[in-house]
Amino acid sequence: MxxxxxxxxxxxxxxxxxxxxxxxxxxxxxxxxxxxxxxGFEEVESIRAGKYLRVKVVAPDPASAKxxxxxxxxxxxxxxxxxxxxxxxxxxxxxx
Amino acid sequence: xxVAVIRFPGSNCDLDMMAALKRIRGVEPALVWxxxxxxxxxxxxxxxxxxxxxxxxxxxxxxxxxxxxxxxxVKRLAERGTPVLGVCNGFQILVESGLLPGALLRNSxxxxxxxxxFVRVENTNTPFTSALTEGQVLGLPxxxxxGRYYLPPAELSKLEKDGFVxxxxxxxxxxxxxxxxxxxxLNNIAGxxxxxxxxVGLMPHPERATExxxxxxxRPDGTLVLSSLxxxxxxKKRA
Numbered sequence: 601m602x603x604x605x606x607x608x609x610x611x612x613x614x615x616x617x618x619x620x621x622x623x624x625x626x627x628x629x630x631x632x633x634x635x636x637x638x639x640g641f642e643e644v645e646s647i648r649a650g651k652y653l654r655v656k657v658v659a660p661d662p663a664s665a666k667x668x669x670x671x672x673x674x675x676x677x678x679x680x681x682x683x684x685x686x687x688x689x690x691x692x693x694x695x696x
Numbered sequence: 697x698x699v700a701v702i703r704f705p706g707s708n709c710d711l712d713m714m715a716a717l718k719r720i721r722g723v724e725p726a727l728v729w730x731x732x733x734x735x736x737x738x739x740x741x742x743x744x745x746x747x748x749x750x751x752x753x754x755x756x757x758x759x760x761x762x763x764x765x766x767x768x769x770v771k772r773l774a775e776r777g778t779p780v781l782g783v784c785n786g787f788q789i790l791v792e793s794g795l796l797p798g799a800l801l802r803n804s805x806x807x808x809x810x811x812x813x814f815v816r817v818e819n820t821n822t823p824f825t826s827a828l829t830e831g832q833v834l835g836l837p838x839x840x841x842x843g844r845y846y847l848p849p850a851e852l853s854k855l856e857k858d859g860f861v862x863x864x865x866x867x868x869x870x871x872x873x874x875x876x877x878x879x880x881x882l883n884n885i886a887g888x889x890x891x892x893x894x895x896v897g898l899m900p901h902p903e904r905a906t907e908x909x910x911x912x913x914x915r916p917d918g919t920l921v922l923s924s925l926x927x928x929x930x931x932k933k934r935a
Contacts, residue, residue, distance in 0.1 A: 619801070623846060624880070626806045651755075676763055677792065680756065683799035683846045 608658050611665035616687045617679045618650030625649060653678070654692065662690045697741035697925060700728045702770070704761045709747035709783065709903060716903040717744075720923050730766035735773075742779040742823065742925055743770055745786030747839075747901060757800065757842045758788030767793045779823035779925065780895045784840055787887070787897030796890055796897050797855065798847040804880025808841040812912050813878055815886045815900055816866040819859055822889045824896045827924040833870040834863075834917040836900035838878060838886075843899040845885040852882060863887035863898050 619625045627649035636644050655672075659665035670688045673679060679686040699717055703710045710727060717725035725744075728734055735743070751760035761767060767789065774780045774795055782790040790796040803809055817825055817832045828834075847855060855861065863886040867876045872884045879899075887898025902918030905911050 623801070624804060626802055626804050626880075630806055677759065677794075678755065680759075680792065680799040682791075682797065682848060682851075683801055 608660055610656055610658050611662055611690060612692055613655045613657055613665055613669040614689050614692060615653040615655060615669060615673060615678065616650055616689075617653070617684050618648055618687075619683055620685050623683050666690055697723055698739060699723055699725045699742045699744060699925070700735055700740040701725055701744045701746055702728050702730055702735070702766055703746070704730045704748070704750035704764070704766070704789075706750045706752055707746050707748035707785070709785075709901065712901075713744055713746045713783070713903040716906040716918065716922055719906065720919065720926070722926050723922070728766075730761070730764050732766075735766060735769045740773075740778065742781070743773060745770075745780070745782040745789050746903070747784030747786060750785055750789065753785075753842075756792065758785060758790075758792040761785075761789045762792035762794075771795060774890075774895050777892070777894050781824050782895075782897040783901055783903065784838075784843075784899055787899055788842060790895065790897040795895050796888055797851060798845055798888070800842050800899075801844040801846050802842050803840075803844050803878075806841075808839070809843070809878045810837075810839040811878065812837045813886070813900060814866050814868050814870070814876065815863040815898075816870050816872065818861045818864055819889055819893075822862060822893045822896050822924075823927075824921055824924050825862055825889075826927040827920050831870060833866060833868065834900075834905075834920070835911055835913040835915060836902060836905050836918055836921075838900045840879075840899055843879045843881060845881045845888070845899075847882065855888065856883065858891070860889050860891070861885055861887075862889045862896055863900070 625648045628647040632647040657665045717723050788800045817828045865884040866872045877884045889896045902921035905918030908916045
């Protein structure tokens, strides 16, 4: 996860932007109804699509890397707070 | 009145807007490139953000343009009371920049909808609706993939209570029905205004409805929206 560079360590930070609960997400609905459910995966109950950003950032430690990306997302409105939630996590696989 | 039409990379309704404004006597439109400082020198009586696909809709429709230097200038002018109209992508830019509340999400059908709609005028107390009458039904075309207006429930009730919905999709008789909602937009909302009333955004294209010959209704209804700029006082109430 961490690499040493002249400026410090490079961390990968994952950003997942998705519609907040209660806000309809038609892309996931289409994937579920028109592909998954029709193709023998009746066990699948729900699919929500979203946007995934993989950010590389130089920082002294993982916590500051995460903080910096959170600040970036808020200040530049990478997500629209009226409708979206934005989850920031360290590493490639978004953790919960 | 000098009116600035801001052109972003990817704007594509800018020239239609210019042509529509040029035909209104008393309006002098100017096409302003988004990086041009001319906007800051500010002797414009109004600013229009035209439709299109600014910055190729990357990240989210309107999201990149919302952070452009041009929008920082538009925000300052809007705070001083300059009328600002956003049409389609312009409306998306207004919500992404925070000048109007809410979000414009993917249409619930996931389809890009390109059709003529009817909209009912809900609020005439803005510089873009003052030539209209409350309850008046306009025929205006829409063409967008992200026009489903969303606002969290509590804020939406407040918006409705304050009367800040400017336009609502309806049928030809002015009735607001789910069949006349083309995108799944909440409460059939097609356009809104800010608290002060000087900033208005709408998804339908008034500039594409300024020639009777090109409207299926044979009426240039869009001209009424744009020429409202020249009406000095607040609009007419329904009798």
